[in-house]
Structures are given as structure tokens and as C-alpha cells.
Amino acid sequence: MTDKKEKILQAALELFATEGYNATATSKIAKKAGVSEGLIFRHFNNKKGLLEALNNQVEDKIKIIFTPIFFETNSKEIIKKYIYLPFDFNPEEYNFWRLQFMLKWQNEYYNPDKLEPVLDKLTQAFLDLKYKEPQKEAFVLMQIIESISIIILREGIEVVLPYKKFLLEKYKV
Amino acid sequence: MTDKKEKILQAALELFATEGYNATATSKIAKKAGVSEGLIFRHFNNKKGLLEALNNQVEDKIKIIFTPIFFETNSKEIIKKYIYLPFDFNPEEYNFWRLQFMLKWQNEYYNPDKLEPVLDKLTQAFLDLKYKEPQKEAFVLMQIIESISIIILREGIEVVLPYKKFLLEKYKV
DNA sequence: TTTAATTAAGTGATTACTTACTTTTTTATT
DNA sequence: AATAAAAAAGTAAGTAATCACTTAATTAAA
Structure with missing residues (x-):
């Protein structure tokens, strides 16, 4: 990937994530990236291609984040590591992730199955820990962690920092 | 409010909530409402005015939804009624609400204080029920209910219907 | 010397919004 | 109740600005 192509992606990500996809003009992206507007279309065909290039990174990034959890065998550690997730987000x-969460509202990009392996792994952990309804426990915990992720992305980590300890104690992990 | 003004608001709401605010052209709203485009600007000054007119309804609607909870004195009933909320959403x-949740991602319209009285009421209930950390319990429950609300608005109620009973039992209400 | 990267200057289509005008409703006066 | 005047509701046909995207030429790299 050339230097300028990278710059374009970086500028697009920042603008899409803060102003929104539709509100971001390609001219603005070019200006921010310090390139001519035409270069965007040489490298990414059209505006949508830019968004798709960003979206193509998501599977890799999800994998990176969840790999330590998938390799964990101790049930309490699985839940513990999962609770840690949003608090360990790299601010860069x-x-x-902001863009990913925003795109969930555009049906075209919404895929609820993406996190099914995670649900399964958590379900196994809750089952092992003798929870009565492990699948539902897993689902609810995922919703809590998703909510906290969203708050962190929108308002910063400070607001929800106390809930790390609280959740760890709540689930006794 | 005249008949056509109402039609414009209704069309705008539907388009904003499904396609997004920026992706919706005023010409499209006029077409859907069956009025001339100019009438939109006569009644609402500009496109943003349309969005603000819709947003002005939110305080009233929040009040309507939460009033039964605020008048409830029995702590278990408070939590019970709160859990019921998303499942009792009027599909119309x-x-x-979809638009409201979408707008949360646009900083301009995001106000986290809006639900503070609800947090207080739930905190009181959890305190009364001898929970160790009532304020945090209230916060987490609110996140769960918000997540479930979002799923209902995006995918329909069927997917999360089993969690009604599950949550009621989890909180013993 | 061929290929790829890059740009400046366009393009037609669409955008939010305006203007000038007509129609309908409300108000005031006989 | 009838009528005239004023105000509000509504429309058709614009407008300039901006949009995503293209073209033709230039520069740099392989």
C-alpha cells in the first residue's frame, strides 16, 4: 500500500467516524489526506469502495481481540478476559470501532452473526460454572460489554472505569 | 398543526430513521409527504429545523414512558416495570426511537443526562432491596435494557422475547 | 521504457434553499 | 350574514453551491 493510499484511508476513517459517512465529502477527505481528489477514485473506485476497504479490516481486528479468549480454557478466566475487553481498547x-458501531444502524452493514463464536465460548464458560441458563447469561453479559464499549467510544473511558471492578465481582471472576 | 405539516413530519421521520438524516434529501421528503418541496421550508425554515421539530417530541415521549415507574413505590415493581419497558414499545x-438512538452518534444531539432521574429511581429501588452497590446495579440494568431496546428496534422483538422472563427471574421481581 | 501514481480541471446530477406567485383560511367591518 | 382585507398555506420553477466521479495530461518508479 502506497503512502498516499494509506493517508486517504486514515483521513476517511477519521471523518466517517466523526461526521458520518454520508456527511463526509470526498473533497474533504482529499484535503485532509493532502492528496488530489481524483486519487481517491484511482485507488478505491468510488466512495463506497473506501468504506469497504475500511470494513475489510474488521474481521482481522475482531480476530486479534478475541484470540486470547478463544485460547483460554479456564472458564473464570474466559469471563474475566471478556470483561476486560472494552477497557483495553487501544485509543488509536x-x-x-466507532465507525463500526455507527454502521450497525445501516442495515446493509449490520451482521449480528459476527459475534456468534464469542457467544458460544461464553456460553460454555457459564455452563461450566453451573449457571442455570448459560446461553442467556452469555447474551446478557455481551450486551453489557457492548454498552460499555459504546460509552467508552463516545465519552471516553473515565465514566465507566468503576464498572470494571464491579463486573468482575458480580461475576466472581 | 395543519394536515400537510403533519404529513411532512411523518415522512421525514420515516426517511431519517431508515436511511439516515444526511442521506435523506428534502426533495424525497416532499415526494413522500405529497407536498411541494418549498412547503418544508415554509413550515420548518431548513432541513435541520425538521430534525429539531422531531426531537422536540422526545421529552414528552420519555415522560409518558417513565411516568408509571416514577409513581411506583414498591421497589420490586419499579424494577419489574423497567424491565418490561422495551418489550412494551409501540411498534408505531x-x-x-430508532432515530433517537441513531442521533446519539452525532455529538450535537447526545445528552447523557436525559435519563438521570431514571438512574436515581432505580438506584433507590436497589438500595431498598439491599443490593451492595445500588447505583452500579442500576447503571448496569439500564445498559442491558438499552441494548435490548436497540435490538428490538433493529431486528424486531422476537429475538429478545425470551430475555424478558430471564431478566425478571435474575432480578427476582 | 513501460507501468503505475498523481494531479488539475473539468462533468452532469443533486443538494438545500429561494422567489414569485396562487389559493385557502382567518379576522375585522359593515 | 355578507364582504373586504389580511394572513397563512401552498406551489412551480427557479438558484448557486456542492456532490461523486471523469478525463487528459504529468510525474515518478520499476
Whole structure:
């Protein structure tokens, strides 16, 4: 990937994540990236291609984040590591995840199955820990962690920092 | 409010909630409402005015939804009624709430204080029920209910219907 | 010397919004 | 109740600005 192509992606991500996809003009992206507007279309065909290039990174990033959990065998550790997730987000990637969460509202990009393996892994853990309804426990915990992720991406981590300890104690992990 | 003004608001709400605010052209709203485009600007000054007119309804609607909870004195009933909330959403108002949740991603319209009285009421209930950290319990429950609300608005109520019973039992209400 | 990267200057289509005008409703006066 | 005047509701046909995207030429790299 050339230097300028990278710059374009970076500028697009920042603008899409803060102003929204439709509100971001390609001219603005070019200006921010310090390139001519035409270069965007040489490298990415059209505006949508830009968004898709950003979206193509999501599977890799999800994999990176969840790999330590998938390799964990101790049930309490699985839940513990999962609770840690949003608090360990790399701030440099806030924009990336912000965009992903925003896109959930555009049906075209919404795929609820993406996190099914995670649900399964958590369900196994709750089952092992003798929870009565492990699948539902897993689902609810995922909703809590998703909510906290969203708050962090929108308002920063400070507001929800106390809930790390609270959740760890609540689930006794 | 005249008949056509109402039609414009209704069309705008539907389009904003499904396609997004920026992706919706005023010409499209006029077409859907069956009025001339100019009438939109006569009644609402500009496109943003349309959005603000819709947003002005939110305080009233929040009040309507939460009033039964605020008048409840029995702590278990408070939590019970709160858990019921998303499952009792009026489908005719799905678009309205969908738009509200979408707008949360645009900083301009995001106000986290709006639900503080609800947090207080739930905190009181958890305190009364001898929970160790009532304020945090209230916060987490609110996140769960918000997540479930979002799923209902995006995918329909069927997917999360089993969690009604599950949550009621989890909180013993 | 061929290929790829890059740009400046366009393009037609669409955008939010305006203007000038007509129609309908409300108000005031006989 | 009838009528005239004023105000509000509504429309058709614009407008300039901006949009995503293209073209033709230039520069740099392989």
C-alpha cells in the first residue's frame, strides 16, 4: 500500500467516524489526506469502495481481540478476559470501532452473526460454572460489554472505569 | 398543526430513521409527504429545523414512558416495570426511537443526562432491596435494557422475547 | 521504457434553499 | 350574514453551491 493510499484511508476513517459517512465529502477527505481528489477514485473506485476497504479490516481486528479468549480454557478466566475487553481498547483504534458501531444502524452493514463464536465460548464458560441458563447469561453479559464499549467510544473511558471492578465481582471472576 | 405539516413530519421521520438524516434529501421528503418541496421550508425554515421539530417530541415521549415507574413505590415493581419497558414499545413509534438512538452518534444531539432521574429511581429501588452497590446495579440494568431496546428496534422483538422472563427471574421481581 | 501514481480541471446530477406567485383560511367591518 | 382585507398555506420553477466521479495530461518508479 502506497503512502498516499494509506493517508486517504486514515483521513476517511477519521471523518466517517466523526461526521458520518454520508456527511463526509470526498473533497474533504482529499484535503485532509493532502492528496488530489481524483486519487481517491484511482485507488478505491468510488466512495463506497473506501468504506469497504475500511470494513475489510474488521474481521482481522475482531480476530486479534478475541484470540486470547478463544485460547483460554479456564472458564473464570474466559469471563474475566471478556470483561476486560472494552477497557483495553487501544485509543488509536477508537475511530475504527466507532465507525463500526455507527454502521450497525445501516442495515446493509449490520451482521449480528459476527459475534456468534464469542457467544458460544461464553456460553460454555457459564455452563461450566453451573449457571442455570448459560446461553442467556452469555447474551446478557455481551450486551453489557457492548454498552460499555459504546460509552467508552463516545465519552471516553473515565465514566465507566468503576464498572470494571464491579463486573468482575458480580461475576466472581 | 395543519394536515400537510403533519404529513411532512411523518415522512421525514420515516426517511431519517431508515436511511439516515444526511442521506435523506428534502426533495424525497416532499415526494413522500405529497407536498411541494418549498412547503418544508415554509413550515420548518431548513432541513435541520425538521430534525429539531422531531426531537422536540422526545421529552414528552420519555415522560409518558417513565411516568408509571416514577409513581411506583414498591421497589420490586419499579424494577419489574423497567424491565418490561422495551418489550412494551409501540411498534408505531419504532421509527421515532430508532432515530433517537441513531442521533446519539452525532455529538450535537447526545445528552447523557436525559435519563438521570431514571438512574436515581432505580438506584433507590436497589438500595431498598439491599443490593451492595445500588447505583452500579442500576447503571448496569439500564445498559442491558438499552441494548435490548436497540435490538428490538433493529431486528424486531422476537429475538429478545425470551430475555424478558430471564431478566425478571435474575432480578427476582 | 513501460507501468503505475498523481494531479488539475473539468462533468452532469443533486443538494438545500429561494422567489414569485396562487389559493385557502382567518379576522375585522359593515 | 355578507364582504373586504389580511394572513397563512401552498406551489412551480427557479438558484448557486456542492456532490461523486471523469478525463487528459504529468510525474515518478520499476
